[in-house]
Amino acid sequence: MSVQAISSRLPGRNAPQAIASRFDIEKLRADFPILHEVVNGRPLVYLDNAATSQKPESVIQAMVHYYRHDNANIHRGVHLLSQRATEEYEAGRGKVQAFLGAREAREIIFVRGATEAINMVAQTYGREHIGAGDEVLITTVEHHSNIVPWQILCQEKGATLCVAPINDRGELEIEEFERLLGPRTKMVSIAHVSNALGTINPVKWIVRLAHAMKVPVLVDGAQAVPHQPVDVRDLDCDFYVFSGHKLYGPTGIGALYGKAALLEEMPPYQGGGDMISSVTFEKTIYNKVPHKFEAGTPHIAGVIGLCAAIEYVSGVGIGAIGAHEHELLEYATEKVGELEGVRLVGTAREKAAVLSFVMDGIHPHDIGTILDQAGIAVRTGHHCAQPVMDRFGIPATVRASFGLYNTREEIDALVAGIQKVWEILG
Numbered sequence: 001m002s003v004q005a006i007s008s009r010l011p012g013r014n015a016p017q018a019i020a021s022r023f024d025i026e027k028l029r030a031d032f033p034i035l036h037e038v039v040n041g042r043p044l045v046y047l048d049n050a051a052t053s054q055k056p057e058s059v060i061q062a063m064v065h066y067y068r069h070d071n072a073n074i075h076r077g078v079h080l081l082s083q084r085a086t087e088e089y090e091a092g093r094g095k096v097q098a099f100l101g102a103r104e105a106r107e108i109i110f111v112r113g114a115t116e117a118i119n120m121v122a123q124t125y126g127r128e129h130i131g132a133g134d135e136v137l138i139t140t141v142e143h144h145s146n147i148v149p150w151q152i153l154c155q156e157k158g159a160t161l162c163v164a165p166i167n168d169r170g171e172l173e174i175e176e177f178e179r180l181l182g183p184r185t186k187m188v189s190i191a192h193v194s195n196a197l198g199t200i201n202p203v204k205w206i207v208r209l210a211h212a213m214k215v216p217v218l219v220d221g222a223q224a225v226p227h228q229p230v231d232v233r234d235l236d237c238d239f240y241v242f243s244g245h246k247l248y249g250p251t252g253i254g255a256l257y258g259k260a261a262l263l264e265e266m267p268p269y270q271g272g273g274d275m276i277s278s279v280t281f282e283k284t285i286y287n288k289v290p291h292k293f294e295a296g297t298p299h300i301a302g303v304i305g306l307c308a309a310i311e312y313v314s315g316v317g318i319g320a321i322g323a324h325e326h327e328l329l330e331y332a333t334e335k336v337g338e339l340e341g342v343r344l345v346g347t348a349r350e351k352a353a354v355l356s357f358v359m360d361g362i363h364p365h366d367i368g369t370i371l372d373q374a375g376i377a378v379r380t381g382h383h384c385a386q387p388v389m390d391r392f393g394i395p396a397t398v399r400a401s402f403g404l405y406n407t408r409e410e411i412d413a414l415v416a417g418i419q420k421v422w423e424i425l426g
Ligand code: PLP
Pocket: 050, 051, 112, 113, 114, 115, 116, 143, 145, 146, 191, 193, 194, 195, 220, 222, 223, 243, 384
């Protein structure tokens, strides 16, 4: 990664003029072929980025190139294609390391996505360190992927899952979190950014608090990495997870960052090829970190696509992307918030790229269906965060979520679509 690309990831490095001049939205949109699709006779307005983002041509081409020219299995071949594939795959680890600011490349484990990463930590670190009477502390805003793996572990071990509540804005109740963080807490696992509400959690502060009690912290960065610079050394978190497909990369690939000392002492997650250094029927010696955690043939093309995505967002500048999306969020919050019949859900002071709302007497699925007829893709439902819905006493919301290629005109289209919904069903 270039020095310029790295510096653009650092907070405060992007002066507003620099962002404006570098952020040529039409040029960026031209990089994403799918944005030119017509949906139900209308130009696609894609506002479902929190579920998955669209892919630039460079990501698509990187994967096509790999399959056309370099395809081979990695780590075991002496032949040229295998060497090329291995080099690309391992170079990918270095790119993710630089992207997250990790100290060493071996602190990056390739996984299917955030879900697999959290399950891995629960089933390896968690199984070793969490026992009967212990507590795992999460928050109300977690995605099911950051609830159920801990629930499974707690059930198995006789431990308790503790949940720090949120206020009516969707912000973490700090005092309650501090109160729940006690001598029995053995792990804190928290979303960096909530997928249902967009709330940005004060993760650096949480890590400091937890570390003061000698408790490790996993940060679920699935909704953070596409929108803001992340530096795991600055956060000082013990584990950080994300999925490639929300970062303009392919599905089926993501990364787990873990501090080397923790990864070293953790048992493997799955057994199989590549994670061993020798096998006999009597005894298996495991491979070194990170390979100890990468059993079987990995998603090589996925890693290559993920790296192309990281190069792409780093080239645009993650700080510039975040600033652009923040502008969109402010505009959308104002325009959608003043519409008749609409109530915004999640109004945290620190928010990223997500606008959730409900409409009086109209089911979110009906809203989503009418918007779809206008070519507007939003998500409706509980967003894999049912406890958030329960907290607000609603079954579902409509969620518009923004990416680097969205425009004010698309928000105007969303506003017009919502007005139409109100005319028809209000
Ligand atoms: N965590 C958060 C905050 C998410 O938003 C998501 C997906 O929406 C996940 C975890 C799970 O990601 P994946 O399905 O890519 O594993």
